[in-house]
Amino acid sequence: MKNKSLIIAVLALLCAFLLPLLTNDYIVQVATEIAMYAALAAGWNLIGGITGYPSFGNVAFFGLGAMLAGAFSVNWHWPYWLAGIVAVLLTGVLGFILGLPILRLKGHYFSIATLALAEATLAIVTNLQFLGGGKGTSLPLIGSPLLFYYIMLAIACLSALITYLIVHSQYGNTLLAIKSDESAAQAVGINTVLAKSTAFALSAFLGSMVGVVYAIWQSYIDPPTVFEPGITVLMLVMTMIGGAGTVAGPIIGALIIGIMTQLAMAVSQNASSLILGLAIIVVVLFLPQGILGSHRSGKGGKRPGKHSFSWRG
């Protein structure tokens, strides 16, 4: 089983590595996006899939990574790699600090708080001249499409590796225990606040890293684009479709959504989003455990029959 997974992983990586040799620029661009979303979804999976906290605000980290790196390099003339590293570290620390209060919330309340976090971050960034404000940031055109494909691929691999290491460690078991039952986790001596905030910080770290690369890849970024709430939802959808809590789930989900989008566009340019929406509904109704369908998909926020809210007049 373990060997089989390893062989599949190596083969997949080989295919991904050789892909640009066999196809055209358009496919490479699509593949870059798929790798990007695989990494974003893997970051989401750490907090949403493994720890069981369905974040609706992870795009904030992506957006902060992009806008901060852009601001440092444009305003302070830092080399982009340095701007990027500082942006990623800052976002990670911010994720940890914000996680402390926000992760006290459960279920829907956590989802809403993260949504509010992302929207508030967007609103603040939009109002700050330093960060590009309303008009966005232009970055110098550097690198080639091929280079960015390999960078995104490397980040996707790094995300998968981090997930693998976590899932196969006691830290990963700690997070899974928190997902199963948080008070029981505390009762066996787990500092749940620290564990959760660390997972949130790692999630922020990965999201930010993708944002940093996205910014220089696109060479022009503005807040509404990089803080688009739909990006968070895509992370969630991909993870769920692939299999939440698993290492390969986010990658498989990103591949499926990416390919489905292309197919839908081939069928009808105009109706592609419509087809994608229908596909999501079909997946929910007929593949509720995700493609990998393991027991790890977890139970999310509620138990059947027991409501966290009720109508009270």
Next chain:
Amino acid sequence: MTILQVENLSKDFGGLRVLENITFSLAAGSVVGLIGPNGAGKSTLVNLIAGADRPTGGEILFASRRLAGLPAWRVARLGLARTFQITRVFTDLSLGDNIRLAAWTRGLRGKGLEAEVRRLADLTELSDKIAKPSRDLTLADQKRLQLARALALKPKLLLLDEVMAGLNPSELDRAIQLLAKLRNEGITMLVIEHLMRVIMNISDRVLVLHQGSLIADGPPAEVVASSQVQEAYLGRRYVQNR
């Protein structure tokens, strides 16, 4: 030597007093039963001691250390372990990983960790199911797993909230034997139980909680004989179970 000292402990839930000035202490190595009708506040008391909930007033001293205000995980690491009335195993983990995680937070690593997991699985008669996903376990096995997981913390004090409820007679006998074994290891236990047979069998002392107040505290036979207790709770049930 006193291991747990509870002083004037009170708890309100939205204006409703659930526990009223509870005071008692546990001697190290003793097994004390905690009984009372449904809604008497037994589980609330356990939650307060374990740090899962904050008291409205009063003090809890564990090995002379103040517990009130400490988060549950700190309390657990001090050596105060508990089980839950409604079983709460980590359903996303295997049986073995449930135990391993608790032993790991206590600081065990490598071979010592594995040996401890095996020892506890043996002790709770779960060795053959160690790789099983814990969500697939029967209720009786989940109860044992909860106990094994609590023991993995190497507790000085164990709070057992109805670990026997729902077990069949043979499972019950084995569970009683297990508690006797733990007692011989010197673990202090506070045992919430509805089954009087169990309480009479294993306790050195019995506390009776009724409507949030402690109405009796003494050796099992004496407590059972007390008319106040019989009136409040025991009479009917005790006679039934005898």
Next chain:
Amino acid sequence: MMHLWLQIILNGLLQGGILGISALAFSLQWGVMNLINLAHGSFQILAAYLALVLLQRLGLDPFLAMPLVFLIFFAGGYLLQFGIINRVVSGNLFMTLLLTYGLDFVLANSMILLFTADYKSVNTSYANSSWHLLGLQFPIVRTLALVFLLILSLLLWLFLEYTRAGRAIRATSMSTEPARLMGLRIPKVYALTFGLSSGLAAVGGIFYGLSNAFSPAAGGPLTVGAFVVTILGGVGTSWGPLVGGIILGVLDAVGSVILGPTYVNVITFGLLLLILILRPNGILGRAAA
């Protein structure tokens, strides 16, 4: 100066009407079924388009069309819940989020195909006019929205409190298991709830269309707004949306004057975040699961 401020606060108050009707529907779904409907805003926009079509093709005034639109959305919502959403609603939180997100995608993009992505508005003779009272301006549509919100909240409360169907909904909202034992058919109760809230959402959507320019993309912000209002007022109450709507409406109106319109979202979401963090169990102190 004083007068200007009164007008600003009044504008916010009246804006609360439109926000509140939207949240009334959202809160009903959330409170009763523990369902967060991400397609909520698109339902409303769809209703606005329907009102527009009825006005343009049949010359039917939006207020006269309201009962018809309500019934259409009630039926559509009932069938949607009964046929599709019920299949996942009792299970995993993610799944309902995902399903309603897919639904939102389908609705929003269908609307783009049907009506294009351009901004439209429901233009009636009174859409932009106001009543004048005590030297203050009362925009007709928004004033009526607040009046409607008051009436709808009252009707909803009476319905849930005093009718058999309403009691069934309330019993189900507390816990499904006892409700089942009482002989209630949960799928039907849920379908009724979703039908009712879809109808309410449609009414809110018509008001939105009468007072704002809208496009298929406007659904997302409407959903977010309903989220915020529901939290501010408290989940699962008949009067919460009114309270939450007015709080948010006034805060936004006053905030955008003091800090400038670009800071409105900073206020809205900053406030929401602050409340959530300071009151982790919800505004009214009820524990989340």
